[in-house]
Amino acid sequence: MADWIPIALSRDVPVGITRAVIVDTREVMIWRGEDGVAQVWEDRCPHRGMRLSLGFVRGNALNCLYHGWQYGAGANCLRIPAHPDLTVPPTIRANAYAATETGGMVWMSSDSADPPPLLPALTPVITLAIEAAPERVLAALGGSTAEPLIGLPFAGGTLQLGWHRAHAAKTMLHATGAGADIAAATAHLRALRQSLEQEAAA
Amino acid sequence: MPKLYDYVLSGSCYKVRLLLSLLGIAYETQAVDFFPGREHKRPEFLALNPLGQLPVFEDAGLVLRDAQAILCHLANTYDASGQWLPRDVRFGSVMMWLSFAGGELMAISGARMIAMLNYAGDLAALQAKARAALRLLDDHLADRAQAGGLWLVGATPTIADIAMFPYVALSHDAGIGHEDYPAINLWQRQVRKLPGFVGMPGVPDYF
Amino acid sequence: MSLTDDRAALDQWYTLGALQDFPAGAEVPSRLLGEDLTVRRLTDDVEVRAAGRALPVRTDYGHLWTSFGTPERDLFELPESREPDRRWIHCGPVRVRASGLRLVENFLDLAHFPYVHTDILGSEAHPEVARYEVEQRRDVDELWATKCEFYQPKAAAASDEGQISKYMYRVVSPFNVMLYKTPPTAPDRWDVIALFVQPADEAVSVAHAFMLVIDLTSTDAELSAFQQMIFVQDKIVLENQRPSLLPLQPGRETPTRADLSSVLYRRWLKEKQLRFGTEPRTDLQSTDLPHA
Structure with missing residues (x-):
């Protein structure tokens, strides 16, 4: 996977x-x-x-x-x-x-030897470009760069976050959710983006 | 007939050309040799616009400068439906985006002049400002998309969309791609699908 | 990046811009082949210096020319520059993030007219590129493409209607190219449109478009605006070609019969062993590598 x-x-x-x-x-x-x-x-x-x-x-x-x-x-x-x-x-x-x-x-x-993952369809939340290394972003979210997805409990629901590395210092985060307040989730992730970028720029 | 003092590579003139086309208004143009001739700094042009900036629009005795002001004039004069400049609760939001289009977003114009026409200036600083403006726009459009909206303000396109579109679409001239801005990508496509849409050099008609 | 060691690129003439862009007395910085230069215009003379060294200078065709090396030939001939009824239009330098060789190749291309210059130099209803002829003129070391024809909705600033335009293309050096095309108002003459490319770095170029045209109606601003419009329509393509450097390795791209002039151009560049602005090759034995 x-x-x-x-x-x-x-x-x-x-x-x-x-x-x-x-x-x-x-x-x-x-x-x-x-x-x-x-x-x-x-x-x-x-x-x-x-x-x-x-x-x-x-x-x-x-x-x-x-x-x-x-x-x-x-x-x-x-x-x-x-x-x-x-x-x-x-x-x-x-x-x-x-x-x-x-x-x-x-x-x-680019090497589809393994079958693709099968996941339930969740509600799209937002894609964010974060000017910070994937290692930092994943650590802040409690995820691992070895896995393409992060599950995050959020306000009574769940966020399912996909990510990809744009380059060494930029992470793209693709957020979906179930049972979560989308506006609140979006605000939460934007705040996270801001703190990660401030940390990366420091 | 209304007359636009025009420079083909100017994103600000393009704002006016785009709305004129969307509204189906016949007009004539006078080419101003902005580059390399700097005709907009010569006395004849300064008599029209003492700020020495394009575009200038003449209409029934009026001589208007500032792309955003000209968009307001066109919507006010020629759009009987009121769609492009709504006079209800949306009015303030439209003005807010017009101000942003003539303000913060013009960092793209500045960066573009340096990157493309070798103007003097701090390219990296302007690119950083341009990225900040594009992110603010992308965040707003993402929120709008989440609420089911396609346009900057309300359920229909307004002059806010027309004032914002040119320099967003031209940002690649300033060395800034759209990979980071999925909501901008969606919105640009909506603008391009408007009946009467025209492009400009750097903004292909095809999409 | 510093000055290239590519002998084939060094031994050429390059423009640094229209003479009118260098005001008397002022010192103007410029860049060529990866090296910074300064241009100083005295009353009659122009001085070009790089790393403390004075470079050779020519002032033909309204442009300033220089070279880092010893060009085999003098500057190309441009007989139309002696015709008194021609308008000289300098369209201003435009910087493009691409190899200068990509700019020249695009200039030689007819097939993009319907898509990049839609409803001006071409239309989607007439995309076909008819067979044309190409030749390498060994006596002057120039490439020519002749008998080119294309349907154009608005061939020039003064056009009122569509026409089948006739074109000839002429490559006078790796970075300098011009075309001859039928003016809407003088079917027995040829307008000349030149693209002089100043290769600042391998993937950064300054394009100097220059026209010698027969046109009794358009203003200078209109003529310049028309050519700038065309060129900046090309710019979005040029900056989005990958790689930015011109690939000379067989199989990297896919030419068709419409690309005959590009095929000849690339072959000519290989023959010259030009490297500046080309993608590094992996298909050559070390003994085949072009020498500096």
Whole structure:
């Protein structure tokens, strides 16, 4: 399970959107077409290296902003507009990671040997970028960097926090909850962000 | 016909162009050679705006400066529905965001001029201010999204959204990506889906 | 970062900007190939110094040129600069966080017009890039792409309607490129639009766009605004290409027939053994590595 990394709240990636995410200094992107399936790809078009997160979704396809190269859900290139009559060779493909959604979060894996985690769907709370090392953030939350999730009792309910390392000094926290006051949970996590960042800056 | 004194790369002029397009108002433009010509500091332009800043908008004898003031004028004059500048309890909140758009958020503009046009200034300090402004916006939009709202104020887009959008979208010119701001990412998409939306260089039409 | 040891990059002419941007008497800092410079304009002369050393200077085509090394050739020819009815438009320096070679390659590219310059230089309804010709002119060591045609909704500042524009591209050195295109108002002439790239660092460039155009109607501000609009539309692409340095290693990117000029350009850069602004290669034996 440690192989799977939660990188966003599912709520923040609705149909038709692209989203850039930094995962352990790698640039990845999430997009979701009309079929509702979240895709996680390397943020790079194989043609000229353009970041695909700047592209646009139409139907079930992602289009690169630079030359309009169009990719299907299977990451294969469907169309090269400069050559409208060309049947695109199947070797032209974006670099897709294994992706799944569970517990209200989008997860990725670059080595999906283990099955993805199975979690109950909780209510999305918030994603926070915290300018502090994951080790510090996890310690403050009573979690471990060996696990992708932290369970936190909160005001009569539970918070389930996913996290990923953006880089050595930045942690992304993806909070979901059950039975918890969402506004109070959000305020609590923002206060935590502030104290961790003050500590990191000191 | 209303006339916009315009510079194509100015995010502040873009605020005005965007609302003009959303409201479907016909207008003419006069290109001002802001860079490299610094035409906005010449006497002819200073006669229009002694502050030497773009945009300037002429309409039926009025000569207005300040993008936020021009947005208010356009909504007040041309939007019969009252949607873009609501006169109810939302009014104060709209004004608050207009002030933020012309104030704290302009750190992005400053950083962009240094990064892109080699203006003098402290890039790192402005980038830090820009990030603080973007985080404040992202927090607000996350709270709005949690409550089911898509826009900065109330249930419909207002000139607050239009005043805020350009420099948020242009922050990559200042070296700031949107990876840390999921709620901003969602909101930007809503703005881009508005009928009549137009982009500018650095803000692609496609999304 | 300090001055590169890349001989192929050192032995070239580079612009530091339009002469008008260097006021007489003032000392202006600049940067080239990883090294800081100072430019001082005296009454008639311009002095460029780096690390206490005076560098060679040229003042052709309204621009200041210099070199750290000993260029094999003198500056390129630009015969249109002698035509009296041409408007000289300096569009101002724009800094871009990308390799200068990426800027040149983008300048040579037709296929992005419908997506990056939508409804101006191209439209999504007409994305096809027709076959064009490329050649390396060995006598002048220039690359040319000719017989390029593209449907353009608004080809220039003075355009009232769409047209099939004819283009020729000319690469005169690794970081200097220009295009010739049919002006809307003078179909028997060629407008010249040049992009002189000042490679400040490997992944930071200053783009100097310069036009020699036939246009009797547009103001200078309109002409400059049009070209700045086009260039800054490209900037968002250039700053988001990965890697920022141009990859010369086969298989790193995926060219198609529309990219013929880029294929020739990359081959030419390899032939010159140019390294500055290119992605370090892992496919070469140590004996094949370009020498400094």
